[in-house]
Amino acid sequence: MGSGQPIKLAERRVFSDSFKPLYNEGMGLVERAAEYLDGPGRTEAKKLSRLAATLYAAESMRLTTRLMQIASWLLLQRAANSGEMTRDQVASEKSKVRLDTASAPDHAIGWNELPEAFMHLVHSSLSLQNLVRLMDEEIYGRDAAALGPPPARRSNPVSDQISLLNTAFARG
Numbered sequence: 360m361g362s363g364q365p366i367k368l369a370e371r372r373v374f375s376d377s378f379k380p381l382y383n384e385g386m387g388l389v390e391r392a393a394e395y396l397d398g399p400g401r402t403e404a405k406k407l408s409r410l411a412a413t414l415y416a417a418e419s420m421r422l423t424t425r426l427m428q429i430a431s432w433l434l435l436q437r438a439a440n441s442g443e444m445t446r447d448q449v450a451s452e453k454s455k456v457r458l459d460t461a462s463a464p465d466h467a468i469g470w471n472e473l474p475e476a477f478m479h480l481v482h483s484s485l486s487l488q489n490l491v492r493l494m495d496e497e498i499y500g501r502d503a504a505a506l507g508p509p510p511a512r513r514s515n516p517v518s519d520q521i522s523l524l525n526t527a528f529a530r531g
Contacts, residue, residue, distance in 0.1 A: 378440055385433045385487060389426045392480050396423070403474040411469035418463055418473070418481060425460035425484050429491055432456050450499055458492040 396419060404415050435453050438444040444452070462485055463470065 378436060381490075382433050382437055385429050385491070388480070388483055388487060389430050392422060392426055392484070395476060395480060400474070400477060403477065407472055408469065411472035414463060414467055414469040415473055415477065418477075421460055421462055422481055422484055425462075425488055428457050428460060429484070429488055432458065432491055432495065453495070453499070458488055458495060460488065 400419070404412055407415055432453060435444070435449045435456070439446055439449040462481060
């Protein structure tokens with residue numbers, strides 16, 4: 360019989376061959392976002408109103424930050440999976456990785472003007488971040504309650520302030 364310990368499915372996924380599709384998905388999203396932001400995204404951003412362009416710039420930085428954090432986590436898990444690092448080493452290094460990069464709320468001024476392709480990247484990154492965050496919590500025992508609500512749409516004081524400033528200056 361077993362040890363009486365529950366099987367951690369996320370741990371089994373990360374430390375097996377079934378990790379490769381998750382890794383490829385994450386790295387593929389990083390690549391698609393970079394290609395978009397350096398190419399069509401630049402063109403589309405120039406067509407936005409001043410308010411939407413400000414939101415686009417802020418959300419682009421959040422997207423990039425979120426994806427770099429996800430990529431860091433995936434690279435650490437791959438190193439552990441391949442035997443390059445022990446699980447303890449990964450646990451120590453991953454303390455530097457943040458899986459809580461928020462996004463502006465859907466009701467932010469200019470949100471509905473943002474390009475569809477860009478919004479797809481933002482939503483995909485938030486979904487992947489949530490999946491990775493849940494897996495991280497299951498594998499490493501991170502206390503979800505200590506981190507607060509899932510990051511997808513929680514209130515962000517900086518974003519809220521930018522929205523207020525945009526509203527104030529748009530009227531003038």
